[in-house]
Amino acid sequence: MEDKSAKGDALDDVRNRIDAIDLELLGLISERxxxxxxVAHIKTAADGGQVQFYRxxxxxxxLRRIKAANPGPLDGExxxxxxxxxxxxxxxxxxxLNVAFLGPAGTFTQAAAIKHFGHSVKTFALATIGEIFREVEAGSCDFGVVPVENSTEGVVSHTLDMFMTSPLMITGEVSLRIHHHLMSVTEDLCAIRTVYSHQQSLAQCRGWLDRHLPNADRVAVGSNAEAARTAATEEDAAAVAGLQAAEIYRLAVLAERIEDEPGNTTRFLVIGPQDSRPSGQGQDKTSLLLSCRNQAGGLHTLLTPLAAHGISMTRIESRPSRRGIWDYVFFIDIMGHRDDPKVALALENLRQASLLFKVLGSYPLAVL
Ligand SMILES: O=C(O)C(=O)C[C@]1(C(=O)O)C=C[C@@H](O)C=C1
Incomplete structure (x- = not known):
């Protein structure tokens, strides 16, 4: 009995300490x-009409400073x-901020938008990648978040193609570990006759579906969230989607993490009217759209300035130009900000060697 109340006292002591810390934290967060x-007043006075609040x-x-100074025991992430x-x-x-994403509600793109901007932005679900570009170009949304590549399935060509004509720039990037779950209104796997999902997600779970639901029809739909929404209306159907979709459409999760590749990651781009300023410490990236003359060694000539200035290329992707004049365009990511003197020099050389040359944006490497 005595022992119990001693434990109770100790618990009360720690909880009282936690209450006091919470009040201190609240005071500090309010001061922040x-x-x-x-800052907003200073920016408004300095910039006038076109204030960039988001930096x-x-x-x-x-975030880098916080991670570096973190004393533990909480993890840096x-x-x-x-x-x-x-x-x-x-x-x-x-x-x-108004942020457009590839909807409906509950898609991985929405999760990427929230991972990047936090929960206090207003997110708008749009039906297509093209619509996201249009709404941001028109200024009705401040930024857009679009998928650009998946580690298992490769590039999202529609996103890359949009940059050929859009004036929008890349402001940031987000990587998201993708976990797929099988969800349904029924809790009985044997009752499932149809599995809905986005074509890429069905492909990413092919092995699991072959083993566990070999007789169910696989139906590709526009997004995982749409799959969950449809499965919610059919007794003998399931969807392959993320946890958010299961919550939104009130589905039971029948099997977790059914993707064939455990490291399955999707990279998203944040698009907006302008790119980012240098974040320093060599932690920026620049994305380019280029095309070269259609002759032997054309691509090699194009890339020589990068090697000459010691700039590392982290990604190259080719796409048909669809313009007739150039056969192919190249999407290239390099390390460094376009304002870094070494990068600026290399870009000037590249500009001279290219038929088409467009800087899609410089932006910081993601911290989260
Ligand atoms: O430092 C600024 O420019 C701010 O507006 C402050 C702040 C912050 O909360 O730290 C908020 C928004 C910006 O995107 C960056 C930082």
Whole structure:
């Protein structure tokens, strides 16, 4: 009996300490929010009409500093996630951002948007990648988030093709580990006759579906969230989608993490009217769209300036130009910001060697 009350006292002591810390934290977070309001006033006075409240290079600098200073016991990713949300709320005080994503609600693209901007932005589900570009170009949304490549299935060509004609720039990138789950209104795997999902997700779970649901029809639909929405209306159907979709459409998860490749990751791009300023520490990337003359060694000539200036290329993708004049265009990612002197020089040389040359944007490597 005595022992129990001693334990109770100890628990009360720690909880009282937690209550006091929470109040201190609240005071500090509120003070931080007031600082963000001051920043907004300073920016408005300095920039006039076209104020850029959202500053990706500053946000990654804050998150990098927090991760480096983290004393534990919380993991670095975890503290960065907490500060991501604090900054998201502070930015919403300055100006709430409208972010378009590939809908409907519950897609991985929405999860990527929230991972990048935090929960305090307003997200808008749009039906196609083309619509996202159009809404951001028109200014009705501040930014858009679109998938660009998956580690198992390769590039999302529609996104790359949009950059050939769009004036929008790449402001940031987000990588998301993709876990697929089988979900349904029924809790009985044997009752499933149809499996809905996006074509890429069906492909990413082919092995599991062959083993566990060899007789069910696989039906490709526009997105995983649409698959979940459809499966919610059919007794003998299931969807392959993310957990968010299961929550939104109230489906039971029959099997978790059914993707064939455990490292399955999708990369998304954040698009907006302008790119990011340098975040420093060599932690920026630049994306380019290029085409060369259709002759032997054309691509080699194009890439020589990068090698000459010691700039590393992290990705190259070719796409048919669909313009007739050039056969192919190349999407190239390099390390460094376009304002870094070495990168600026290499880009100038590249510009001279290319038929088509477009900087799609410089942006910080993702912290989260
Ligand atoms: O430093 C700024 O420019 C701010 O607006 C403050 C702040 C923050 O909360 O730290 C908020 C939004 C910006 O995207 C970057 C940082």
């Amino acid at each position: 929010a007031r600082c963000a309001q001051q 990706p290079e500053r946000e990654v600098a804050v 975890e503290v960065a996630r907490l500060f991501r949300e604090i900054m998201s709320a502070c930015l919403a005080l300055e100006r709430p």
